[in-house]
Amino acid sequence: MTGASPKESEPVTTNGTIAMVNLHGQIDGLAVQLSRAGTGETPDAPLAVTQGAALIDLLNLRGHILGRVADYEQAADLAERLVRAAPEDSTALLARARTYATLHRFAEAVADLRAAGRSGADAAALDAERAVVLQALGCYTEAIALIRKAAQRQSDFTTFGALAVLQAERGEVTEATRLFDEARRHYQGTSPFPLAQLDFRRGVMWHREGDLDEASSWYNAARRRVPDYAPARGHLAEVELLRGAPQAALALLRPLTQTSDDPEYAAHLAATLHSVNRVHEAQQWREHAAARYDELVQCHPEAYADHAADFWLTVGDDADKGLEMALQNLTFRQTARSHALFQRAVLAQNRVAQAAP
Structure with missing residues (x-):
C-alpha cells in the first residue's frame, strides 16, 4: 500500500529556493538583534531569550536541511549561553533540551525538560518534546501516548506527521502510509520545509522496505519542495547507486561535499567512485570522511558513533573500529537498530578473523 502519490493534492507552499534565502536572512537578522541585545551572561531577558530560542530553532532547521553540523554546534553553544544567563527560564530550557536531543544527548534533554516543567513550561510542549526523546530511544508505546496527549494543543499536521x-x-507501513496521507491533507502552512521533511521521512520508510521506486518518488518530492535538501539528495544518491546508476549518484553527491560538513556524503561519494573504478579519488574522499568521523565522534559521540560504525563497516573497511563504534553506540541507546548494528559489527570482525592467515 503506497497511498497517495507525491503529486496528488499538492499543498501550495513558498518556492523552496526563496524559502532558503529567507531562512538565511532570518538567521542573520536574529543574530544581529541578539548581538545588540547582548547574549552574554546578562542578556536583556525576556527579549533576548525569546530571540535566542527562535534563532536556535532556525539554526537546527538549517543544519538539518543543508547537512551542516556547524549549525547544530552553533545552536548548542547559544542554548548553553541562554541557560547560563536565565537558568530558570522555561523558554531557554526548552531550547537547550531541543539542542541536546538533536545531538542525541537524551539524558540531558530529559533533565532540561523536567526543569522547564518546574519553571512553568506548557504541558503540551513538554509532552511533544518528551515524545521525540522516547521515540529516539525506541520507546514507541510511550511516545505514541505522549503525541496523542499533546495533540490537544497541536495542529493536525504536526500530530499526524509525528x-x-x-x-x-x-515498520508499520500500512498505518504509517495512512498517517502520512492525513498529514499532507491537513497541512495549512506556506513554508515548504515541514512538507519536505515529511516526504523525506516517507522516502526513508520505503527505502528501508526495499521499494526503491517509492523511495525515489518521495525523495524527489522533498527535493521539489526544497532543491537544496541535503538528506533527500544524499538518500536519492544511495538509491541511484543501488539501481546501477553511479553517474546519477555522483551528480547528486558532489555538490553536497561542498556545502555540507557531514562526512556521510563524503563516504557515499567514496563508495560511488570506487564502484566506477576511480580508486585514487575514492581513497581521497574515504580519508576525508574518516578524519571527519573521528572528529565528530570525539566531539559528539552520542550523535555520530552509529554513523561512524556504519562507515567503518563499509567504506572505511575496518571491522575492529566498526565494532568499537557499534559498542559505544550501544551504550548510548538500547534500541533494536543499535543491537542490529552491533551484531553486524561482530559478524564483520569474525569474517576478518576467519580470513586471516
Whole structure:
C-alpha cells in the first residue's frame, strides 16, 4: 500500500529556493538583534531569550536541511549561553533540551525538560518534546501516548506527521502510509520545509522496505519542495547507486561535499567512485570522511558513533573500529537498530578473523 502519490493534492507552499534565502536572512537578522541585545551572561531577558530560542530553532532547521553540523554546534553553544544567563527560564530550557536531543544527548534533554516543567513550561510542549526523546530511544508505546496527549494543543499536521514517522520507524507501513496521507491533507502552512521533511521521512520508510521506486518518488518530492535538501539528495544518491546508476549518484553527491560538513556524503561519494573504478579519488574522499568521523565522534559521540560504525563497516573497511563504534553506540541507546548494528559489527570482525592467515 503506497497511498497517495507525491503529486496528488499538492499543498501550495513558498518556492523552496526563496524559502532558503529567507531562512538565511532570518538567521542573520536574529543574530544581529541578539548581538545588540547582548547574549552574554546578562542578556536583556525576556527579549533576548525569546530571540535566542527562535534563532536556535532556525539554526537546527538549517543544519538539518543543508547537512551542516556547524549549525547544530552553533545552536548548542547559544542554548548553553541562554541557560547560563536565565537558568530558570522555561523558554531557554526548552531550547537547550531541543539542542541536546538533536545531538542525541537524551539524558540531558530529559533533565532540561523536567526543569522547564518546574519553571512553568506548557504541558503540551513538554509532552511533544518528551515524545521525540522516547521515540529516539525506541520507546514507541510511550511516545505514541505522549503525541496523542499533546495533540490537544497541536495542529493536525504536526500530530499526524509525528505519528506517521513513528509508525514508519516501527515498520508499520500500512498505518504509517495512512498517517502520512492525513498529514499532507491537513497541512495549512506556506513554508515548504515541514512538507519536505515529511516526504523525506516517507522516502526513508520505503527505502528501508526495499521499494526503491517509492523511495525515489518521495525523495524527489522533498527535493521539489526544497532543491537544496541535503538528506533527500544524499538518500536519492544511495538509491541511484543501488539501481546501477553511479553517474546519477555522483551528480547528486558532489555538490553536497561542498556545502555540507557531514562526512556521510563524503563516504557515499567514496563508495560511488570506487564502484566506477576511480580508486585514487575514492581513497581521497574515504580519508576525508574518516578524519571527519573521528572528529565528530570525539566531539559528539552520542550523535555520530552509529554513523561512524556504519562507515567503518563499509567504506572505511575496518571491522575492529566498526565494532568499537557499534559498542559505544550501544551504550548510548538500547534500541533494536543499535543491537542490529552491533551484531553486524561482530559478524564483520569474525569474517576478518576467519580470513586471516
